[in-house]
Amino acid sequence: MRHARRRVVRRVTRLAAVGGLLCGGLMVTQAMASEPPASGSAPPTSTARTVAGTGSGLVSRLGDAxxxxxxxxxxxxxxxxxxxxxxxxxxxxxxxxxxxxRYSMDDLNSATEKLRSAPRVAGTSWVIDRSSNEVVVRADKTVSSKDWKRLTKLAEEIGGPVRMERMEGTYTTRLNGGRPIFASGGRCSVGFNVTNGQGQFILTAGHCGPAGSVWFSDTAGTQQVGRTITSNFPGADFSLVQYAEGQGDDATNVVDIGDGRGVRITSVADATVGQKVFRSGSTTGLADGEVTALDATVNYPEGTVTGLIETTLCAEPGDSGGPLFSEGVALGVTSGGNGDCESGGTTFFQPINKALTALNVQLTGVEGGSSAGEPAPAASASEGAVAPGA
Structure with a gap:
């Protein structure tokens, strides 16, 4: 697996407090930050959305065959x-x-179904690589020679669309058990603030903790932020944390990336392959990269998660649950991956639309709070930046 060095835009070492809520290691999206320019040129937001819509519309019209x-x-x-x-x-x-x-999406989907029906091997993943027209199966260093041979045999039986790759590092969920953010769990990051119309909640990763986990804003565990009321992991990777009384009253969706500025989240969308994206987390701050595949399957040691977004972004323990976004558009929350922000790696994200639908919630402060069904690639990153108190 290639480990190209990814650019970490800014490492956040100290978090800003907004509305009196300070969450220490827990990154809170009420805080203000600014999204730096994406590397390379990209079309304006409206044009980029049209580009993505044109491609997906043609696929729908012509069909997967x-x-x-x-x-x-x-x-x-x-x-x-x-x-x-x-x-x-x-x-x-x-x-x-x-x-x-050579191969249609029906062919590629058939190959992934055969992989999914085979015995599970922890430390493996597979995605449909659209640009190479292949299903890429990857195995980390924990996969034994015996299991590798078995997977290779299966790939040969499936035939042409499947390519096997050995990769460096190991697949892990990005949880840090060394910092006591919530009881019997570890350090994670807030993804987005959501509401069901009656109360305020935090959307984060499901592997951060089961229902009943208590979240604190300090490492001593004295200032309670909320309690996990619903968790979906493995299978998917999202959970819902209900704010403690008075904690979520001023919740908004402005993603914190340091220096007292922020990017306001204004809509929700599905990610698109080739899209320039950003990720924020309480350990490594802001990183930028690109979406490389959709509907990825990852066999973590704790269990299998399907339907994930694969990216070139880096992440490290403690970044779990943090937001994936592009120009004010919410795309997902951090699940896991391999590598780190020094050597690079791959990071997977739980798509936000699937989580919102399953939980029957919407983003706080966002008109409609759900996707219009149109992917939104990145454009110039200065749009949507707000100053503290905005």
Missing amino acids: RTAGSWIGADGEPVVAVTDEEAAAEVKAAGARPKKV
């Missing part, structure tokens, strides 16, 4: 994988760039 997904190309244009010349002509006529491939 004739396409193999879409993504945002390096030039910011929509790319659609197609299996026949007629589909390619239709894609080109719609203003997108066709890429002729």
